[in-house]
Amino acid sequence: MIVTHFLNIFFMFLLFRSSLEVHSAFPKLYWHDDCPPGREWARFSKTMDAADSRRLWTSLGEEEAWSPAVALPSRKNLGLGRHWHFMSVQFWILTGAVYIHARKRSALTCTHRKNSVAAAGAAERCARTGAGGQ
Numbered sequence: 001m002i003v004t005h006f007l008n009i010f011f012m013f014l015l016f017r018s019s020l021e022v023h024s025a026f027p028k029l030y031w032h033d034d035c036p037p038g039r040e041w042a043r044f045s046k047t048m049d050a051a052d053s054r055r056l057w058t059s060l061g062e063e064e065a066w067s068p069a070v071a072l073p074s075r076k077n078l079g080l081g082r083h084w085h086f087m088s089v090q091f092w093i094l095t096g097a098v099y100i101h102a103r104k105r106s107a108l109t110c111t112h113r114k115n116s117v118a119a120a121g122a123a124e125r126c127a128r129t130g131a132g133g134q
Contacts, residue, residue: 001106004099011092017072018088021081024066 029042068074072084 001099001102004095004102007095008092008099011088011095014072014088015085015092017070018081018085020066021071021074022078022085024064024071025076025078025081027062027064 027043028040030040063076063078065076066074071081073080
């Protein structure tokens, strides 16, 4: 079970780094799809667009290249960043399912052992007292 903990940390690290890559490629968060530039609720870029700006806006103008030490895979690669992110999520969920399955199996094994020990103890007590049902 300790292996699943380490895998959990590893996949969360990959998720964090790939999400930084996605945010570096599109550094704004909006409340809904039809928000104009300048009306976002969170901005992670240096460029500023006014809400009433008349110039043509594209997200490519705001992309930033982050170091490979920070973002995964880095260097303005939105597609690969999303790929890493969604693949990491799948393995992170799989690790959680393995952990839950192992935990349930461990609990069942412990319950079975306790019942076996209790049954063996009761049979031993019956044999000592002579109340074995004879």
